[in-house]
Amino acid sequence: MKVGLKVWRYDSVSGERALREYEIDAPEEATLLDCLDIVKDRHDGSLAYRKSCRMMICGSCGMRMDGAAVLACKTRMYDIAQEGRVPVISAMGNLPIVKDLVVDMDPFWSKFKAMWPWLEPGYERPDDGREYRISQERMNVVHKEALCINCGCCVSECNAMESDPEFLGPQALAKGMRFVGDPRDSATVERLERYNQEHGIWDCTRCYFCNERCPKGVDPRDAIAKLGAESIRLGIDRDMGAKHAKWFVRSAETTGWLREEELIPKTQGYVSAIKQLKFGASLARHGKVRPVPIPHTARDVGEARNLRKVVRGQDRQGALGHVQGERALARLAHGNAGESLEEIYARPGAAPRPFLPGEGQGSLTQADVTPGKEPTRKRGEA
Amino acid sequence: MIAKHDVLVVGAGCAGMRAAIEAFDAGADVAMISKLHPTRSHSGAAEGGINAALGNAAEDNAEIHAYDTVKGSDYLGDQDAIEVFAEEAPGDIIQLENWGAFFSRREDGKLAQRPFGAAGSPRTVYAADITGHVLIQVLWEQVCKRDIPVYEEFFAWQLVDHEDRCQGVICWDLLHGGLKTVGGKTVVLATGGAGRQYRVTTNAYACTGDGMAMALHAGLPLKDMEFMQFHPTTLYPTGILLTEGCRGEGAYLINKDGERFMKHYAPNALELASRDVVSRSEQTEIDEGRGIEGSVLLDMRHLGAERIIERLPGSRELSMTYAGVDPIYDPVPVRPGAHYHMGGIETDNDGATEMTGLYAAGECACVSIHGANRLGGNSLMETITFGRRAGRSAAEWALSHTTVEVPESAERDAEARLRELLDREDGERPWKIREELGTSMLENFAVFRTEEGMTKQIEIIEGLRERYPTVYVEDKGEVFNSDLTQAIELGNMLDTALCMVTAGVVRKESRGAHARPHDYPTRDDENFLHHSITRWKDGGIELSKSEVRFTKWEPQERKY
Numbered sequence: 034m035k036v037g038l039k040v041w042r043y044d045s046v047s048g049e050r051a052l053r054e055y056e057i058d059a060p061e062e063a064t065l066l067d068c069l070d071i072v073k074d075r076h077d078g079s080l081a082y083r084k085s086c087r088m089m090i091c092g093s094c095g096m097r098m099d100g101a102a103v104l105a106c107k108t109r110m111y112d113i114a115q116e117g118r119v120p121v122i123s124a125m126g127n128l129p130i131v132k133d134l135v136v137d138m139d140p141f142w143s144k145f146k147a148m149w150p151w152l153e154p155g156y157e158r159p160d161d162g163r164e165y166r167i168s169q170e171r172m173n174v175v176h177k178e179a180l181c182i183n184c185g186c187c188v189s190e191c192n193a194m195e196s197d198p199e200f201l202g203p204q205a206l207a208k209g210m211r212f213v214g215d216p217r218d219s220a221t222v223e224r225l226e227r228y229n230q231e232h233g234i235w236d237c238t239r240c241y242f243c244n245e246r247c248p249k250g251v252d253p254r255d256a257i258a259k260l261g262a263e264s265i266r267l268g269i270d271r272d273m274g275a276k277h278a279k280w281f282v283r284s285a286e287t288t289g290w291l292r293e294e295e296l297i298p299k300t301q302g303y304v305s306a307i308k309q310l311k312f313g314a315s316l317a318r319h320g321k322v323r324p325v326p327i328p329h330t331a332r333d334v335g336e337a338r339n340l341r342k343v344v345r346g347q348d349r350q351g352a353l354g355h356v357q358g359e360r361a362l363a364r365l366a367h368g369n370a371g372e373s374l375e376e377i378y379a380r381p382g383a384a385p386r387p388f389l390p391g392e393g394q395g396s397l398t399q400a401d402v403t404p405g406k407e408p409t410r411k412r413g414e415a
Numbered sequence: 416m417i418a419k420h421d422v423l424v425v426g427a428g429c430a431g432m433r434a435a436i437e438a439f440d441a442g443a444d445v446a447m448i449s450k451l452h453p454t455r456s457h458s459g460a461a462e463g464g465i466n467a468a469l470g471n472a473a474e475d476n477a478e479i480h481a482y483d484t485v486k487g488s489d490y491l492g493d494q495d496a497i498e499v500f501a502e503e504a505p506g507d508i509i510q511l512e513n514w515g516a517f518f519s520r521r522e523d524g525k526l527a528q529r530p531f532g533a534a535g536s537p538r539t540v541y542a543a544d545i546t547g548h549v550l551i552q553v554l555w556e557q558v559c560k561r562d563i564p565v566y567e568e569f570f571a572w573q574l575v576d577h578e579d580r581c582q583g584v585i586c587w588d589l590l591h592g593g594l595k596t597v598g599g600k601t602v603v604l605a606t607g608g609a610g611r612q613y614r615v616t617t618n619a620y621a622c623t624g625d626g627m628a629m630a631l632h633a634g635l636p637l638k639d640m641e642f643m644q645f646h647p648t649t650l651y652p653t654g655i656l657l658t659e660g661c662r663g664e665g666a667y668l669i670n671k672d673g674e675r676f677m678k679h680y681a682p683n684a685l686e687l688a689s690r691d692v693v694s695r696s697e698q699t700e701i702d703e704g705r706g707i708e709g710s711v712l713l714d715m716r717h718l719g720a721e722r723i724i725e726r727l728p729g730s731r732e733l734s735m736t737y738a739g740v741d742p743i744y745d746p747v748p749v750r751p752g753a754h755y756h757m758g759g760i761e762t763d764n765d766g767a768t769e770m771t772g773l774y775a776a777g778e779c780a781c782v783s784i785h786g787a788n789r790l791g792g793n794s795l796m797e798t799i800t801f802g803r804r805a806g807r808s809a810a811e812w813a814l815s816h817t818t819v820e821v822p823e824s825a826e827r828d829a830e831a832r833l834r835e836l837l838d839r840e841d842g843e844r845p846w847k848i849r850e851e852l853g854t855s856m857l858e859n860f861a862v863f864r865t866e867e868g869m870t871k872q873i874e875i876i877e878g879l880r881e882r883y884p885t886v887y888v889e890d891k892g893e894v895f896n897s898d899l900t901q902a903i904e905l906g907n908m909l910d911t912a913l914c915m916v917t918a919g920v921v922r923k924e925s926r927g928a929h930a931r932p933h934d935y936p937t938r939d940d941e942n943f944l945h946h947s948i949t950r951w952k953d954g955g956i957e958l959s960k961s962e963v964r965f966t967k968w969e970p971q972e973r974k975y
């Protein structure tokens with residue numbers, strides 16, 4: 034197939050930038066990375082980009098396509114080529130460009146290192162010199178965070194970092210959550226104190242671009258939310274952001290709805306609230322302040338309170354609560370995806386059903402290799 | 416020389432990082448050189464798991480692990496090394512866990528272990544299907560904790576051989592340009608595999624056998640180079656790997672008639688037979704016309720959506736992205752692809768090579784615990800256990816010696832060679848040679864080998880090597896000149912490939928990954944129970960042999 038690409042070239046020696054267009058012949062299964070390879074091999078050997086695994090695990094090939102961060106090796110070109118689109122390829126954002134599509138990752142790694150990105154082994158050290166005994170369920174709290182491949186796609190798109198280059202950023206904070214949520218770690222409080230400082234978790238603008246652009250489903254914004262929840266659970270709530278979040282909960286619990294006119298004083302204190310009277314006035318203009326602040330309670334406030342009681346009762350505060358919610362959502366999604374095996378085999382054009390006369394599922398027992406809750410059953414067993 | 420260190424580790428995959436951590440803990444001033452950032456190393460792509468006889472899932476011990484490894488190696492593994500390996504593996508895994516590795520767990524909270532091909536007991540510790548990623552992360556975390564310096568995106572090119580000692584490495588600084596020499600009292604090579612010699616491979620673009628070639632060019636012996644393992648389940652058409660864990664979880668291999676053909680080849684172990692057996696069975700099915708477009712099918716449908724999503728999410732994503740197939744609904748087209756180099760730089764059990772001060776570990780080394788065929792899960796373990804041992808012995812040697820010296824002539828010669836390559840004004844672009852190498856290796860030196868094919872392949876490689884001196888680097892800049900490094904990598908692949916095929920032709924038997932069903936279908940212990948040694952001499956290859964070290968297992972027929 035014919036693929037067209039426009040690539041923002043950059044020469045750091047001369048400082049020149051130029052948008053160059055290439056048209057190449059590529060196999061139908063080609064990814065963006067394959068296309069760049071063809072350009073480099075056959076058209077222009079000076080094109081610079083990083084690559085290694087070409088299977089979305091090494092995190093080398095982050096770049097922007099039409100302004101949004103992607104992994105080049107994860108991006109198939111077939112549909113784009115069919116539509117006749119000629120995408121613009123450029124280096125990732127929020128990081129200095131070295132040459133063409135290659136960025137300087139030093140700022141990225143120095144924030145990573147600021148997180149104490151290693152386990153501080155603590156409490157329940159196994160006394161038999163063996164592994165820690167931890168349930169899979171506890172480990173699952175940081176499962177998504179453990180998937181991060183340090184590609185930088187989230188950082189590239191981060192809004193908060195654009196205005197505050199010092200902001201620790203989605204990747205580093207997700208790495209932080211990786212350890213805060215790890216039951217083996219003993220430095221939770223110290224970590225949270227550090228991540229609660231300026232340029233830390235509360236400076237995130239919640240734009241969710243990081244979640245959207247992360248190629249591995251890490252959902253860094255969720256990790257930041259979990260860090261927030263853990264901070265509050267452990268009483269690390271001096272930051273305005275923490276007070277703000279707490280007030281949301283309190284407000285929902287007491288009256289069942291958000292009392293915005295109280296938000297600022299509760300979050301920033303009364304002095305600073307007075308300074309923000311202008312903001313208050315604009316709230317009023319948008320109908321967000323009731324003319325007479327009479328305490329008023331939503332009709333179904335009981336439900337809100339009950340929900341909160343359930344969460345408390347299960348001792349699922351902080352990050353655990355988040356994870357529980359996520360899992361519940363995932364399960365709902367699974368439930369809808371399931372066709373039965375018979376239906377799958379019966380699909381038109383389905384490949385033939387495997388058989389092995391007189392045999393169930395092979396000769397090796399799978400029964401004892403399963404992590405987590407349910408042991409795997411052999412086929413045919415109840 | 417821009418800097419010097421006690422221990423200089425070249426390569427920052429699992430083997431390199433583990434060696435550096437150990438050298439640091441032994442009190443040495445250690446640094447790493449890597450052409451990729453450490454977390455980008457190809458160890459991170461390993462999916463299935465890492466073997467240690469913890470005995471968490473079923474009764475197991477080091478002796479059974481060692482026996483399985485010896486048998487798997489088709490009796491070409493060095494048994495003293497294998498015993499060390501199997502005994503020290505469990506401790507190394509526990510240490511990784513204590514460092515924070517994110518392994519999967521059993522219900523009782525212990526580390527989970529899954530069955531893997533040709534293992535007598537479920538002993539593969541894993542993290543869903545991202546085991547390598549988890550290992551790379553935990554090692555990188557420990558490197559950060561110790562603040563071990565890394566010369567990142569430095570391309571190691573030549574060893575400094577001065578006064579019969581290895582005293583450093585000459586590198587090309589990819590990010591800033593220029594040749595830079597880093598001195599080291601000892602150097603540990605941990606540069607990984609060379610699968611890029613093949614067009615269909617599970618290996619990353621960076622796996623070009625640089626370390627093997629550097630050692631070869633320094634006059635060191637490479638051992639058992641003819642043994643390249645083919646992985647049975649690589650995605651059509653790219654060669655991206657689907658983990659053996661798929662079959663461990665119960666996936667079937669079927670041919671175009673829907674038949675589980677493994678019952679004809681390995682009636683007991685079926686899909687979980689050793690990799691060489693499964694690869695050959697697939698190739699036979701394909702060659703005899705029972706494949707579909709040069710591949711067979713890996714069927715996971717009966718595992719059900721939930722199990723696939725929970726246990727094999729990575730494999731599912733790979734299938735969907737690179738083959739356009741969702742394994743929940745359809746079987747995935749797979750075929751054998753070049754995967755793992757059993758051979759490499761000859762070392763002793765402490766990673767020491769023939770050259771004083773030079774050590775090697777990981778896939779670029781050959782201790783040898785894999786012999787003619789590696790078992791799945793053993794190579795990650797090897798990177799850790801032997802990375803640690805090499806790091807320790809390199810540090811000990813370095814701490815008892817004081818000098819590092821790099822003669823100016825070495826740097827000048829390298830500069831001259833580099834300029835010659837960089838200043839060439841025209842010639843052939845490297846990609847054509849690279850593609851011809853990849854295609855011909857797949858044709859003539861893959862799952863099945865014949866006298867005729869191998870002889871032809873030597874000629875082809877010689878022809879490509881003759882063209883290589885005209886290779887033209889188009890990028891003349893200093894900053895991130897990957898055009899230059901790719902040209903150097905091509906030279907490394909050509910030379911190591913020549914070693915492989917040269918050693919292969921003279922091994923007139925079938926053993927492990929070296930299968931010659933048409934002319935020498937059986938193993939011949941009388942004449943070939945020895946390691947092949949290849950060296951660079953006078954611009955060509957010199958072949959010799961060395962003995963296999965036995966302890967307690969006598970060669971027997973290998974059956975699964």
Ligand SMILES: Cc1cc2nc3c(=O)[nH]c(=O)nc-3n(C[C@H](O)[C@H](O)[C@H](O)COP(=O)(O)OP(=O)(O)OC[C@H]3O[C@@H](n4cnc5c(N)ncnc54)[C@H](O)[C@@H]3O)c2cc1C
Binds near residue numbers: 607617
């Ligand atoms: C897809 C895949 C899946 C696998 N799955 C498993 C599995 O489940 N279980 C198992 O046991 N094994 C598995 N293996 C094998 C195993 O992963 C590798 O053998 C092992 O990770 C190699 O580690 P290493 O540290 O030796 O090399 P690598 O991790 O490849 O690291 C090489 C390092 O050397 C550096 N380097 C290379 N050349 C140069 C140079 N010229 N200059 C400077 N630096 C250089 C690189 O930057 C890199 O840091 C798998 C392999 C692949 C390809």
Ligand code: SF4
Binds near residue numbers: 187
């Ligand atoms: S949600 Fe927060 S961390 Fe994520 S991109 Fe937006 S500002 Fe950055």
Ligand code: SF4
Binds near residue numbers: 181187207252
């Ligand atoms: S969180 Fe996602 S986008 Fe960000 S570095 Fe990690 S893998 Fe990349």
Ligand code: FES
Binds near residue numbers: 084092094104107
């Ligand atoms: S090349 Fe490794 S993630 Fe794209």
